Amino acid sequence: MRKMTFGKGQKLSRRTFVVGAAAATTGTLALGFKAPFVTEATAQNGATEVNIWVAIKPDDTCVIRIARSEMGQGTLTGLAQLVAEELQCDWNKVTTEGVSPSRNLASKRAWGEMGTGGSRGIRVSQDYVRKGGAAARMMLLQAAADQWKVPVGELTVTNGVITHSASKRSINYGKIAAAAAKLTPPDPKSITLKDPKIWTIAGKPLKRLDTADKLNGSKVYAIDVKLPGMLNAAIKDAPVFGSKVVSFDDAKAAKMPGVKKIMKVKDTAVAVVADTWYRAKTALEAVDIKWDEGDNAKVSSATILQHITEGLSAAENNGERKTGDAAGAIASAAKKVEATYFTPFLAHACMEMMNATVKFSKDKAECWVPTQNLEASLAALSEASGVPLAQCEVHRHDLGGGFGRRGGTQDYVHQAVAIAKEFPDTPVKLIWSREEDQAHDFYRPISVCKMSAGLNEQGELVGLHVRSSGQSINAWLNPAGIVGGKDQRQLQGWYEAAGDAQLGYTVPNLLIEYVMRNTHVPVGPWRGVNTNQNGYYMEAFIEECARAAGKDSLEFRRGLMKNHPKHLAVLNAAAEKGDWGKPLPAGVHRGIAQFMGYGSYSAATAEVSVDPKGKVKVHRMVLALNCGHAVNPHQIAAQVEGSVAYGLSATFYGEMPVENGRMTSLNFDSYGILRLAEMPKVETVIVPTYDFWGGVGEPTICVVAPAVINAIQAATGKPVRSLPLKNVKLA
């Protein structure tokens, strides 16, 4: 992987983190088990630090360190299971402790990268966290062997109790931890990890470790932080992206109760600082702000659609995959199929809106923030405050949802620092209103996609041309990801290469193209990223091809998947558990879809009815997933259920229209979200093959929309070529 150092004089940029985090998916980390401040760590909580991943208290409590962010996806529990499995401790005595990014920095990134996105939390750290658990176990056993003067090979360990059966002696981890901590850690290369087939803690459907304080209101999210003397800030950034504040009239707001300061933030925004947030927000509404809105104010959904549609017939492309002669094969095919699809901008709408509390002093800066990338938050804090990294501290809080919104950008940290700098030594909490959160997201990119296919006399797909045109995430957030004008990331799920997001179909003549058409609207990763749009386009169109060929949807797909046995196995699992081909109640119809992303294979069936007025109800969905190893089936099912809810919200309601250059769906009254009554019965079928490590949080979302859309086509005979469904007339 790309080397990441925090050495002397090196400027640590937000970009470095983003790029480094992306590079880490393919690389390996050379990790040791010692951090250079073990004495400090030892003092914590009365626990002895055996190594950086494991500290043990005298009462045998095993404190497992977690570097990644927990935002609901359950990675905290899964990572703890992996460490505990190798440690062979008592699961009932496991607690967790979050690693601070400053400690990671001070110890030369001993805990590896902390970024939590791309469904990487477990799959990218599984090897070194398991080795951390194993190394701690080896040291504990060695310490017991040394104490009893017996060969270590004669010892066994169960649930954190080491036994020497020959001499009938036993000792608990808590009693031997101090001696173990003094030993030299084993060479990571010498560690043999357990075969997952004999796992007893990992692989089990255990409950989450972090539920208790979510049931009684005691969990402190960053938005709940209370600090002595704290002030509160509300902000309004330019509604038209890219415009600057020309002037603002605060005469009325300045006289309102509790108001401390009204200020411009970073040329584009105005903030009000007050004693309470509600007073700050109320006063902000009374500030009359003028922005230099320029030509961006002329942009609307209609002009954007025109702009991206133009890309469908343009000469160039910005990323492609090619086999044979797709155009020729389609031109000479017995039957042609053609369709153009559309997906809109979408907001993340995390329940906990963007917020950050910052305390700025001359030689220290602190931040309390919900973040998917603690190191990026730390870098942003340092960059914005001018305080050196080593004197910055980011306090960890679990997130009230993330979904990709709180990764590398850290825009809210930059704003909060700019505000807090005006109040040295006083903590200031910046909270975005829901309206601000909707108006200033990094949205799921908008795109259109033209699909053309040729079928031969036997109804087989002989040529396929995919041309997608729309906005690029890399262009906005990571230009280095665009190489020679090509942005292959936009082809996610359509790749030829195996392992990550490979297309599961073999088509003899295939051309897949992406055409970049950017707008002034910020875009970013949104749970599932490009697999959402690409999965919908591909699977809705394959359905149209199957129908044009007069074939069963499942059989048509199977015919294209002979060279992709893993994709096929998952499709078959979804079909079998989803009762494909079996009778349904009157008026209920089935759809099916398969796709791949984040190293995992997904497929789904959906059972749907459409009433005479065109109202759609999803009754049942069965989702099959091969994520390689299944660390916690109960939490995997939770993620699958969650992906259905998030995916169906997008399918039915999700769109962020643009008018006069700005977003208009600014709260849940206009930005519709799926409610409980609309949630189908979801059945999760996990079919792991134990030969790779795939992601879980994101992979299944990409099959949700197409499975439902294809069921609607089964019901109505008509394809759905544009989302969301609320804009589609079905009756």
Added chain:
Amino acid sequence: MAKLNINGKTRDVQAEPDTPLLWVIRELVGLTGTKYGCGVAQCGACSVHINGEVQRSCSLPLSSLKASDKIVTIEGLSANSAHPVQKAWASVDVPQCGYCQSGQIMAAVALLKKKPKPTDADIDEAMTNICRCGTYQRIREAVHLAAGTTRAADRAQRRA
């Protein structure tokens, strides 16, 4: 100065009369289990009980409340998370990020008070709070568990 009865204690609060109860609870009383999610009574993250009825506190101005109104927040629901709904939530492992769950639990408690044996249709009608993590299926199961109306299929699924 207004007097409010929150979780059985009388609180004196100083705020503009149009201040929503949510912000009184969070910023003046200091109870942060009740969440801000939308401010327009859409999402239910701010749900509290007022005289036993579930209400969205983000849209209730302080001026609409009397000193005699009994306000209960998630913190006042039970000691040690002992309410059957909280226990059911733990048993089914409902929360993901957890942010909306205070409101979900308050809504479920109010539902069971009115309808101790709710049907799925009753749950559909009463449980309208937004959860972005998508815990709806488990919420439904936990409400049934708390009510003792769990279906055999769900029991089997939980054991599996």
